[in-house]
Amino acid sequence: MITKSTERWFTHDDLMQLEQRFRAAMINSLTGFKSLALIGSIDQLSQINVAVFNSIIHIGANPPYIGFISRPDSVDRHTLENIEQTGFYTINHVRESFYMQAHQTSARYPKNISEFDATKLKPEFKDGFIAPFVGESSIKMGVSFKERLDIKLNGTVLIIGQIEQVYLPMNCLSNDGFVDIEKAGTITCVGLDSYHSTKKINRLNYAKPNENVTIKQIN
Amino acid sequence: MITKSTERWFTHDDLMQLEQRFRAAMINSLTGFKSLALIGSIDQLSQINVAVFNSIIHIGANPPYIGFISRPDSVDRHTLENIEQTGFYTINHVRESFYMQAHQTSARYPKNISEFDATKLKPEFKDGFIAPFVGESSIKMGVSFKERLDIKLNGTVLIIGQIEQVYLPMNCLSNDGFVDIEKAGTITCVGLDSYHSTKKINRLNYAKPNENVTIKQIN
Numbered sequence: 001m002i003t004k005s006t007e008r009w010f011t012h013d014d015l016m017q018l019e020q021r022f023r024a025a026m027i028n029s030l031t032g033f034k035s036l037a038l039i040g041s042i043d044q045l046s047q048i049n050v051a052v053f054n055s056i057i058h059i060g061a062n063p064p065y066i067g068f069i070s071r072p073d074s075v076d077r078h079t080l081e082n083i084e085q086t087g088f089y090t091i092n093h094v095r096e097s098f099y100m101q102a103h104q105t106s107a108r109y110p111k112n113i114s115e116f117d118a119t120k121l122k123p124e125f126k127d128g129f130i131a132p133f134v135g136e137s138s139i140k141m142g143v144s145f146k147e148r149l150d151i152k153l154n155g156t157v158l159i160i161g162q163i164e165q166v167y168l169p170m171n172c173l174s175n176d177g178f179v180d181i182e183k184a185g186t187i188t189c190v191g192l193d194s195y196h197s198t199k200k201i202n203r204l205n206y207a208k209p210n211e212n213v214t215i216k217q218i219n
Numbered sequence: 220m221i222t223k224s225t226e227r228w229f230t231h232d233d234l235m236q237l238e239q240r241f242r243a244a245m246i247n248s249l250t251g252f253k254s255l256a257l258i259g260s261i262d263q264l265s266q267i268n269v270a271v272f273n274s275i276i277h278i279g280a281n282p283p284y285i286g287f288i289s290r291p292d293s294v295d296r297h298t299l300e301n302i303e304q305t306g307f308y309t310i311n312h313v314r315e316s317f318y319m320q321a322h323q324t325s326a327r328y329p330k331n332i333s334e335f336d337a338t339k340l341k342p343e344f345k346d347g348f349i350a351p352f353v354g355e356s357s358i359k360m361g362v363s364f365k366e367r368l369d370i371k372l373n374g375t376v377l378i379i380g381q382i383e384q385v386y387l388p389m390n391c392l393s394n395d396g397f398v399d400i401e402k403a404g405t406i407t408c409v410g411l412d413s414y415h416s417t418k419k420i421n422r423l424n425y426a427k428p429n430e431n432v433t434i435k436q437i438n
Contacts, residue, residue: 182409
């Protein structure tokens with residue numbers, strides 16, 4: 001690690017020599033602000049589960065696909081097992097009013113304990129979808145499992161699903177399709193444990209070569 | 220689409236019947252807040268390129284791997300071509316002071332135009348790394364290409380690289396490894412065009428079963 005007047009420089013060798021938890025905290029911060037969502041799932045015996053994820057990622061809009069990264073060796077594994085057993089799960093945005101309960105779902109509960117019970121988050125069954133939504137959440141999706149990609153480098157997996165149901169607050173859908181998730185109270189996170197609310201700067205118009213980018217005026 | 224008193228419900232069929240750009244704006248918003256970064260790259264003829272991405276994702280810390288999603292049919296393709304040609308690229312966080320320039324890199328410039336020139340972002344070459352960093356950025360990584368995973372569902376690809384270099388502001392690294400990217404000025408985005416600054420709520424301690432989650436006190 002070389003320290004210049006205002007900047008720290010780490011090489012790959014420096015990173016590999018860091019204490020393991022220090023490195024995990026550091027590398028997890030470097031990806032930037034992350035999506036934050038609770039994934040609700042159910043097993044073949046109807047036991048329900050909810051777990052926090054910060055690796056939700058857009059895969060495509062037509063048809064609507066959404067992905068997330070899971071580590072087979074982590075507490076996420078109940079979620080992964082359930083998804084592969086029953087084929088359906090929910091993705092629910094997190095608001096400041098229940099971020100501590102969301103974080104608490106990351107504790108290593110045994111399989112026979114539902115994180116809904118343990119954290120007092122409210123399971124919600126809607127419109128015949130078999131997996132539980134999170135009642136406290138304002139933006140919720142029902143998703144069907146489509147593809148699992150194994151990342152051989154380190155054993156993580158990318159799970160991709162198709163969006164089957166979407167629930168939104170009435171006043172958060174703009175005229176052009178944009179969903180104002182800040183207005184809906186959705187928050188973001190950094191690293192493993194840092195939670196942040198947001199403040200909109202601007203929306204920008206579609207960028208074209210040889211034109212200056214401009215601020216979008218839309219409701 | 221069914222409208223209840225406070226909630227809108229869309230089924231998969233509703234989503235598929237939406238006008239294409241409306242659906243793209245909507246589905247892109249549903250993943251939540253996203254990472255925002257400029258990827259710098261270079262081709263075999265030393266032409267440099269920079270492009271904005273909002274799909275950076277944590278893959279692992281030991282060793283440090285970072286991923287992003289690219290669409291082969293989009294303007295991202297110069298970045299993807301360059302990465303596969305030369306094997307090295309940079310990931311640079313975006314600050315509010317240059318988010319309009321970052322957005323402008325998404326315009327469809329021809330291959331012989333460098334987005335660095337077109338947007339007046341400053342290419343920076345550091346410590347022998349062949350790909351250009353973004354001078355305006357306060358958190359920068361040099362990355363080596365490791366694996367390409369093709370998502371057959373829709374032709375997108377997941378590109379995974381190993382973090383080779385990290386540059387951070389002196390005062391943004393906490394005692395436990397956490398990088399205070401909010402303090403560094405990193406911003407986040409929603410959907411295709413909405414940019415947001417953040418305000419820290421809290422860091423939380425590691426969650427354990429049968430213990431209440433608590434706020435982390437650390438510098």
